[in-house]
Amino acid sequence: MSEKTAKAGSIRTLARILPYTKKALPRIILGMVAALAAHMLALSIPNFLRGLVDGITSKTTFDQILTPVLWVLGLGVLEALMVLGRRWLVLTPGTHVEANLRRTLYAKLQNLPVAFHDRWPSGQLLSRSTQDLSLIRRWLSFGLVLLVANGITIVIGLGVLYSYSWILGTIFLVIVAPLWIIGFRFEKDYHITARKSQDQSGDLATSVEQSVHGIRVLKAFGRGGFITEKFARDAAELRKTELTKARMVSVLWWYLSVIPELALGVSLFVGVWLMQNGQLTIGGLVAFIFTTRVLHWPMDSIGFLLSMTIDAQTAVERFFEVLDEPIGIDDPNKALKVEKLEGRLVFEDVHFRYQDAPESEPDLLSGINLELQPGESVALIGVTGCGKTTLTALATRLYEVTSGSIKVDGVDIRELNRIELRSHIAMAFEDATLFSASIRENVLLGNPDASEEDLHEALAIAQAQFAYDLPEGLDTKIGEEGLSLSGGQRQRLALARAVAAKPAILVLDDPLSALDVDTEAMVEDALRTVLKATTALIVAHRPSTVQLADRVALMQDGKITAFGKHSELLATNEHYRFVISSLDAAGELIEVK
């Protein structure tokens, strides 16, 4: 890509943020004006110095000195007011833009399908929502404003220098010009290294996260030292990159500080020579020196303002990477409504493959046909990794079928709004996600209007009575910021949550795996009453769970290969016996020695 198209691209990328800044834009532009005015005031001060210096003789009166000083004072105060004005104009709208973008991103992320979240680690999303957006805010209310104002100031400032002496102005310009080339070159190289260091520190954060979440494994194998060494090596790599960055910065600093000084030194010499020839007054020279000082900061700042702009561009890019993502699983244009669901759930020739699955791989689900009558409960059986969990996720459109259809009471689930569909179908997942809220809120999540009785009933069915004994009973806060619960306890609460939703259709993914045998038996007894009235699809690994269901569907190679009662299948289907029965290959129960 040539420099030019890259620049056009970057401006176009940055411009995409405009629709979100509509309200803020007028104030940002006014802010630019204020910034420019402040710079102009600063630039005009040396002119009064010239008048003052040139006018001073032994006969000068107090008034003759006071007038220019008052001018200098007035202009200085006005400059400070302009800076205050710029900040006041620009800062608050900037934070509104940031908050607006943050909400937009969050809403979009909640709307994107689970498949998207499978691909994107939450850390990547978080850094977009935090660092990237605050960078955009700073760029809008600071970088952009000053880039424009300082750019114009440099051009006008050069004009002012010319006005004192065209020769000095030219000398200054010629010596300082390479600074911009150096600046541009620096930006290009620095950008790459900065990105590298961002990635490396992201990797370090991942190592930290894994070393903490996997602490039990590391302890059990005594691999703390091993993983620490690896971490130290990675950290040393980051150090190296950071030092490369520092080296680049130090070179830039060298140029940034030495070049203007060289320009000033040469100008001084030439200036004195000009004075001797009568082409410049002492006041002119003083004003010239002073003006270069005023221009010092705008010139210095161009480098980091450009780098900020490039960073902002990356941030905008990263923001739109998420925002441009198609929703994939969307609500229909004209949604149907189902007042009361009977609970007939039908899978018709359902195919499914993950979008990123290699071509050579067959569909994970290749033609599932399954019909659940209202009130019927069906257990889903198959070897690990055969797609049982995926099938359950299709019913609530957490994933979308690749082809075929799923119908509830004869209505294709794609014809319903997602919110409505999910109010009819409640799920309990194998790994139970609870939110940082009270037990009560967690259990009633799917049915906030439920009565106190419903709540107690759901807890009783899931054998989650332990909740009453927590420090603050059902109002105890749980989750990352609250009390930590054991795996079995979490699973029972998640089950209670699904039950409390009182759905027409219940989808349970191996909901009892973390329970001990006795508790499992109690939960099963209680669940039976619920399942009498509810359509249910239950992923099961154990015969005991299978027995909750009226009938069993056996999954194999992406299809349902057998469907019937547990006892029938056990008698007739060899693969079924293989999957569910603890009978050994020889047909013997694995006996105790």
Next chain:
Amino acid sequence: MSMHGVQNEEKIELSKEETKAVRARSMRLLGSVIRPVRNRLWVSLALVVGAQALRVSLTWLIATKIIDEALPQALKGSFDMLWFTVIAYLLGAIASSALISFFVRFAARINQDIMLNLRTRLFRHTQKLSVEFHETYTSGRVISRQTNDLDSIMELLNSGGNEMIAGLLYMIFTAIGLILLDPTSFGIVLVSFVPLFFLTRWFQKNTRLNYRKTRVASAKVIVHFVETMTGIRAVKAFRKENSNEVKYSDLVEDYRAVNAKVIQLFGIFDPGLILIGRITAAVVLLVGGLRVADGDLKIGALLGCVLYVSSFYDPMEQLAMFYNSFQSANSGLEKISGVLEEKPSVEEPTNPAVLAEAKGHIEFDKVRFAYSNGKEVLPEFTLDIPAGQTIALVGTTGAGKSTLAKLVSRFYDPIDGQVRLDGYDLRLLTDENLRRAVVMVTQEAYLFSGSVADNIALGKPGASALEIESAARAVGAHDFITALPDGYDTDVNKRGGRVSAGQRQLISFARAFIADPAVLILDEATASLDIPSERLVQHGLKTLLADRTAIIIAHRLSTVSIADRVLVMEHGRIIEDDSPAKLIAGTGKFSKMHKAWRDSLV
């Protein structure tokens, strides 16, 4: 209230002694990271002193030498002085820039060394801290110590530190230059210190308060965000989107409001500095101009004074900002030093015994265990497990099975009594020594990012591909692994979501297999396996456990079939202890459980 370690670290208002204790320990930490680099710090200080002194004297050179001396001489036709001074100026400029540039590089090296030191030290220490600590402190906080808090220190070192020192020195040297050049002008600057002092104090007081508020507000936004994204399935399944959006929107607004407030403080402080600077410069100009008219002051000196005064206040903003980043780095440092102060409740021996080749004989000798909150889990008991024996531990949730297992793998130490391996108290063995002999596999089959092969090799770093494959074969994981897109080289992170819970567990079994320990503990390690996989594992276990000691905890009694001996636990006590056959034949609890289990099978 004790402030030792991580206790009460969330507390905002501290008493005097508490503040003292916390400050002392964070200063100790600071001292310990600075000590190794202290010589270089002096060098870097010398560099920046030199650079700033030069910078300030260059202005002095322009004012007094070039304008006041060389200029009049040149106007009279003698350019020697001008040549001399301008060249001196150029050389000085080059030297000062070179020093600054060198300082940037040198300081970065020091900062990075400090960070590397702190980073690895904290990482190593958290790895050493016991599981009990991790369970109570929660993963979120451990991670935030190692990311956010370290970042705040790095920020201080990177930008704050360098610029603050450079800025401070610049101000000092400018003041000195001004005194030398014209004491009267310096007197005027001194007067300006009065409003400067009040402005800065106002700024610091307000930012400090609001700064803390922003950190709290932003943490809330982050926590809510992460919780939504990691629990997105449940969010969608239970239609939490709308209520989430409302709550998140409020949190975002809270953060915005307090953040805007902090930014606005800068928005007043910065123009305030400019205002003070401009007024002071005007007064200097007025007084100086009058004295020039009287012939008491030269033009160049006046120019020098005005230049000094107008750049004198520039570093103030950096200084004020430094104070903020110092605040946040300091609170990070306080928390980090708290974590580092935590002692592992399971300590390394000072004079370790050496157990060269463990046989696997385990003894519990009058062992009693209670959690640090005093809750007794295991009342005093004695138990002897001969080398090579396979033990099944059964009982309801909370009976103390896992605790017993964790005592053997020394996740905890007993309150009273001894746990011995081949006659050695576990507390006498080094961690490395113990872990070579004892390995535990839990229900939670955590996979680290990297390939499947890497994850298996964690059990034996440096294992060959052949060893890895045969371990996978032994536990029945080989088939599904070869079916993955890249076989053993498949990155578990990229497709980690798609490796089912059962498959994870098989990988973690292979990990244990390759470690080849004398004592193997399986804590609910087969819970997520489906029956065919469990069957494969069972077959594998028969050979795997033949010549080693094993403790197996399982809800499902199928595992008991391969045990030599069954221990039934209830409320922390072992209530039955015999061979499985005898227990089944008897009338005890195990006999009943076994019957119920058999009935449930078909």
